[in-house]
Amino acid sequence: MFRSLRVVNYRLWFAGAIVSNTGGWMQRTAQDWIVLTQLTDHDAAALGITMALQFGPLLLLMPVAGLMADRFDRRRLLMWTQAIMCALALAVGILVITGTATLWIVYGFALALGIVTAIDTPARQAFVSELVSDADLSNAVALNSTSFQSARLIGPAIAGVLIAWIGSGPVFIVNGLSFAGVLTSLFLMRTAQLRPTTKLVRATGQIRDGLRYVRSRSDLVVVLVMVFVVGTFGFNFPIFIATMATVEFGKGATEFGLLSSIMAVGAVSGSLLAARRERPRLGVVMASSAAFGISCALASLAPNYWIFAISLAAVGVCSLTMMSTANAYVQTTTEPAMRGRVMALYMAIFAGGTPIGAPIVGWVANTLGPRWSLGVGAASGFVAAIMAVIWLVTRRGLRVGRHPDAWWRPSLRFTADDREFATQEIAIVEPTTVRTR
Numbered sequence: 001m002f003r004s005l006r007v008v009n010y011r012l013w014f015a016g017a018i019v020s021n022t023g024g025w026m027q028r029t030a031q032d033w034i035v036l037t038q039l040t041d042h043d044a045a046a047l048g049i050t051m052a053l054q055f056g057p058l059l060l061l062m063p064v065a066g067l068m069a070d071r072f073d074r075r076r077l078l079m080w081t082q083a084i085m086c087a088l089a090l091a092v093g094i095l096v097i098t099g100t101a102t103l104w105i106v107y108g109f110a111l112a113l114g115i116v117t118a119i120d121t122p123a124r125q126a127f128v129s130e131l132v133s134d135a136d137l138s139n140a141v142a143l144n145s146t147s148f149q150s151a152r153l154i155g156p157a158i159a160g161v162l163i164a165w166i167g168s169g170p171v172f173i174v175n176g177l178s179f180a181g182v183l184t185s186l187f188l189m190r191t192a193q194l195r196p197t198t199k200l201v202r203a204t205g206q207i208r209d210g211l212r213y214v215r216s217r218s219d220l221v222v223v224l225v226m227v228f229v230v231g232t233f234g235f236n237f238p239i240f241i242a243t244m245a246t247v248e249f250g251k252g253a254t255e256f257g258l259l260s261s262i263m264a265v266g267a268v269s270g271s272l273l274a275a276r277r278e279r280p281r282l283g284v285v286m287a288s289s290a291a292f293g294i295s296c297a298l299a300s301l302a303p304n305y306w307i308f309a310i311s312l313a314a315v316g317v318c319s320l321t322m323m324s325t326a327n328a329y330v331q332t333t334t335e336p337a338m339r340g341r342v343m344a345l346y347m348a349i350f351a352g353g354t355p356i357g358a359p360i361v362g363w364v365a366n367t368l369g370p371r372w373s374l375g376v377g378a379a380s381g382f383v384a385a386i387m388a389v390i391w392l393v394t395r396r397g398l399r400v401g402r403h404p405d406a407w408w409r410p411s412l413r414f415t416a417d418d419r420e421f422a423t424q425e426i427a428i429v430e431p432t433t434v435r436t437r
Contacts (some may be wrong), residue, residue, distance in 0.1 A: 001276045009189045010131045016185030019146045020082070023178025026162070029091060031106065032169035033070075034096060039103040046103060050110045057114035058121060059348045066210060066344025069123040070337060075194070078127060079186050081120035086179035088113055093172030103268025108195055129331060129339060130195045135278075138328040142275035145324045149271055153264040174314040210341030211335035216284065219333070220342070222391040223326050224349050226289060230322065231351030233380035234292060236361040237263065240299075240377065241312070243370035249305040262309050266316025273317070274324035280332060281325070286388035288322035293381025300374035318381075322374040 004010045040046045055168065058065075068077065092109045095101040132140045162171050214220050241259045245251045277284070295314040302308035325344065334342045365373035 001139075001272060002143065004132050004136045004143055007132050007136070007193075009193055010128075010140055010318065012188055013131055013144060013182075014147060016182035017144065018151055019181030020150030020178050021148050022155045022158070023175035025151050026159035026171050026178075027175035029156045029159035030163060030168045030175075031110070034101070034168045035103070035106060038168065039101070039106060050106060053107055054110040054114040054117070055351055055365070057111070057118040058351050060254075061115065061118040062122075062344045062348035063210075063341075065119045066122045066341035068119060069126050069323070069340025069344065070210075071340075072123075073196070074123045074127040074130060074191065074340075075186055075191075077123045078120065079183065081116050081123070082179050082182050082186070084116050085113060085120070086176050086183070088116070089172050089176035089179070093169050093176060096168070096169035096172060098169075109418065121347050122340050125327075125343040125347065126314040126339045132220065133170070133195070137332050138277065138280045139275050141328040141331055142271050142277075142324045145271035145320060146268055146275065149264055149267040150318065153261060153268065156260070210338055210345070213335070213338050214345060216340060217333075220330060222388060223282070223285060223329060224346060226285065226321070226387060227326050228353050229351045229384045229387070230289060230292065230319075230380045231350045232357035233361065234296065234377040235319065236373070236377065237315075238357050239361050239365055240370070240374050243365045243373065244299075244308060245305075247365075248370045249308070251305060253326065255305065259309055259312055262294075263312040263316040266313035267320040268316075269313075270317040270320030271324050274321055274328070277325075280328035282329065282388065284325045285322055285329065286385050288318050288325065289381050289388070290385035291381075292318040292322055293378045293385065294318075296374050296378035296381060300371040300378065 005014065035046055035050050036043070088109060092101065092106070095105060126143060128140050129137055159171050162174070214224070235262075241263065243258055245255055249255075274280075292315065295311060295318050299308055299311035299315055301310050330342060330346050331339060361373050361376055364376055
């Protein structure tokens with residue numbers, strides 16, 4: 001489960017990342033708090049604008065950011081992006097502490113942070129492949145998810161205590177200082193043990209080359225479509241949890257926070273389970289997508305608060321199993337020279353669907369009730385799994401038919417057209433015997 005930690009460079013990266021991720025979740029909590037309570041009178045629209053400014057650049061700058069990740073030294077690029085984000089956090093923290101921060105300053109900060117994050121994300125995703133061998137890449141990707149979800153589990157809680165104790169401004173300062181962890185890890189890495197890929201030489205049409213590469217890989221296309229469907233309509237957990245806790249069960253802030261923590265525990269478990277697997281498989285992505293749909297459906301039928309809480313742990317396990325496996329599959333099967341551009345597209349598809357799906361799911365929750373919004377999430381998991389089955393039938397030639405040796409014995413035939421499967425035939429020749437050739 002933790003085999004990637006045997007590599008010195010990955011140990012450094014993992015330690016620095018969990019410190020920085022914790023600070024990032026603390027800052028996100030403080031930012032939402034000051035927008036809602038200090039700079040506006042609980043204006044949800046202002047919070048929505050802040051989120052759009054922060055996450056919009058990831059979608060808009062995807063082609064350029066992916067190209068930068070493939071063209072430049074990723075370690076040096078990450079040093080620059082992390083240092084800039086550190087400076088932004090410290091600057092806003094000082095403005096909040098001195099009482100000079102305004103809503104427009106926070107808007108500008110969110111936009112600047114979004115631009116830098118858009119450049120940082122594909123480089124950070126692709127940099128993992130330079131830290132470990134190809135055999136350990138899937139494990140390293142899953143452990144990255146574990147780090148992120150562990151920080152999500154403790155970061156907001158620490159931020160809540162600090163906000164109540166010393167105010168929101170110092171939380172930004174703490175996040176700025178947390179970047180020292182990842183910057184130190186990048187500085188201390190043994191560069192001789194890195195596995196850098198050959199960098200692109202400047203030329204025209206390299207962004208189009210990345211898109212053409214993805215289009216030529218039908219397996220990547222189906223994974224990206226599945227990620228878009230589930231990420232857009234299924235990963236709206238703040239809406240699901242908040243409306244079920246308050247509207248359906250009549251609970252308060254404490255119970256709402258507990259639900260978020262319980263789901264984060266499930267998410268950490270799912271990422272650790274993904275880390276145990278030797279390599280990512282499309283079958284796991286498909287099965288976990290269907291399991292996500294089932295767990296959301298069960299959560300929507302929960303008769304009381306505590307059964308709903310237990311079902312959320314299952315939702316967390318299934319969601320992170322799917323996304324960690326999908327991420328690892330895309331990384332491990334993509335050519336190294338294309339990895340930055342492909343991961344930029346992956347992250348843009350995953351995050352870019354939120355502005356589309358969140359308003360729809362919110363409207364369903366307001367109009368039909370919170371349970372139906374969870375039904376939308378369940379439907380997204382089922383639809384994504386069905387897409388994978390259709391692709392298996394149409395592109396890999398999955399067929400079920402009569403075996404020529406006996407009319408009652410089924411024959412399954414796969415005629416694969418990609419790199420994961422070789423052409424094979426599985427025939428049942430006796431009730432308890434399977435012959436494979």
